[in-house]
Amino acid sequence: MKQLGTESNIKLIDEKGLRIDGRSPEELRPIKIEVDVLNRADGSALIEWGGNKILAAVYGPREAYPKHNQDINKAIVKARYNMEAYSVDERKRPGPDRRSMEISKVLSEALETAIMVEQFPRAQIDVFIEVMQADAGTRIAGLTAASVALAAAGIPMRDFVAGCTAGKVDGQIVLDLCKEEDNFGQADLPIAIMPKSGRIVLLQMDGDLTVEEVEKATGMIMGAIKKIAEIQRNALLTKFSVTQTEGGE
Amino acid sequence: MTKIREIVLPGDPIDLKGAKARNGLYKNAEGVYCSSYFGVIQRGDQSVDVVPFTGTYMPRRGDKVIGKIIEIGPSMWIVDIGAPYASLMHMNDVPWRSSSGDLKRSLNVGEFVYAKVLSTNEINESWLTLKDVGLRKLEGGSVISIPSPKVPRVIGKGGNMVNLIKDSTQTRIMVGQNGLIWLDGAPENVMLAISAIEMVKNEAHTVGLTDRIAEFLKSKKGETVGN
Known part of the structure; x- marks a missing residue:
């Protein structure tokens, strides 16, 4: 790289078909999830997904305030996606902005599908998603961590929520974009599903893809989510691994 | 188990x-x-x-819970029982006579009660009562909190876990279904009882816990006698 920001001369996929960070087109970045990292939260999870470092904390269900926001039939899920000022290369102006408010909304709705909100009328479930280090795909990484934190908080859910991105880079469909591919690629398609039923709870697209490309990308994501769901399960199970040695079958 | x-x-x-x-x-x-x-x-x-493994308490009719008075209305106490919603206790549901507007004389904000859930409804409002045997205002002592799904483990089969802790630490203990536990006794005994309850909380999903708690309490007791 000679000059940062000059997009034309960056080659995202080399002659061998490997990507800028050495991955193959269908390879995920390394993912690590740690559960219950915060004592005061009802449930929390820290996810490290490639260069992303995201903390998710869950509080509640508790009575919804202000009172006019209460729903007599179900709990309201309030996810707050927030990027720290130091999470990106150039300082991000702190506080909510257009982008983070949109992401908060779609994440709330994605989580609400999985949570049994009808069990907690008039209540509110708070999910705080703090991006401490961003490296593309923060919304689905935050969502993946948030669903683990919800399970750790003992909130009844139909299923986990797990997500992944795919995109078009140098004319080729690749899985799990990294920062350079996200910035200089042609399209980005984050999808989140409930892994057991395969129901889609979040789907957004940035850039243009043909129908065939969307199908190919979706197929890749569906395969990757199986692996991500396994990482989510193991993160929770390792916390109670005592059982396997002491109380297991 | x-x-x-x-x-x-x-x-x-x-x-x-x-x-x-x-x-x-x-x-x-x-x-x-x-x-x-x-x-x-x-x-x-x-x-x-x-x-x-964990989760908030949802009030059920007949549960005996420990609650903290958080607000006083003209004829009701508003009680925090650790559920997502506050619970109400009407002045007619206490065993003593109280007159409207003068509720804080008998039970003030910040005090704890051992009460029973009288009724709940479909939007999870709940009412408490103190009119039953064993229910009362809790005076003195201290209150700790554990996740409510772990309460059955702290009580044990037929109350054997809580009785074990009571007997070997010589403290008075009351366990609310909502996960609040009230303890009273000499400070060092209360501290020991709390550490035993913490141990139950952390190892609630394992088998043979009562024996391990008995051992733990025995070893700790040996220490204090030795000193």
Whole structure:
């Protein structure tokens, strides 16, 4: 790289078909999830997904305030996606902005599908998603961590929520974009599903893809989510691994 | 506990083996029963439950709970019982006579009560009563909190766990279904009882816990006598 920001001369996929960070087109970045990292939260999870470092904390269900926001039939899920000022290369102006408010909304709705909100009328479930280090795909990484934190908080859910991105880079469909591919690629398609039923709870697209490309990308994501769901399960199970040695079958 | 404790996660299908699904399970679109919690399966003779590792308390009629008075209305006390919603206690539901507007004379903000859930409704409002044997205002002592799904483990089969802790630490203990526990006694005894309860909380999902707690209390007692 000679000059940062000059997009034309960056080659995202080399002659061998490997990507800028050495991955193959269908390879995920390394993912690590740690559960219950915060004592005061009802449930929390820290996810490290490639260069992303995201903390998710869950509080509640508790009575919804202000009172006019209460729903007599179900709990309201309030996810707050927030990027720290130091999470990106150039300082991000702190506080909510257009982008983070949109992401908060779609994440709330994605989580609400999985949570049994009808069990907690008039209540509110708070999910705080703090991006401490961003490296593309923060919304689905935050969502993946948030669903683990919800399970750790003992909130009844139909299923986990797990997500992944795919995109078009140098004319080729690749899985799990990294920062350079996200910035200089042609399209980005984050999808989140409930892994057991395969129901889609979040789907957004940035850039243009043909129908065939969307199908190919979706197929890749569906395969990757199986692996991500396994990482989510193991993160929770390792916390109670005592059982396997002491109380297991 | 001789039962096998099998861990499940939300959405995991559960083989009922002919028994009936009870708490913590739901039927998915294909009609298969699945877990709705991260917890352990508890198989009874006729029913299957999923007991979550943690979670908030939801009031049920007849539960005996410990609550903290957080607000006083003209004829009601508003009580925090650790549920998502505050609970109400009307002045007619206490065993002493109180007149409207003068409720704080008998029970003030910040004080604790050991009360029973009188009724609940479909939007999870609940009312408490102090009119039953053993229910009272809690004076002195200290209150700690554990996740409500772990309360059955602290009580033990037929109360053997809590009695063990009571007897060997010589403290008075009251366990509310909502996970609040009131303890009273000499400070060092209370501290020991708290550490025993913490141990139960942290190892609630293991087998043979009562024996380990007995051992733990014995060793700690030996220490104090030795000093």
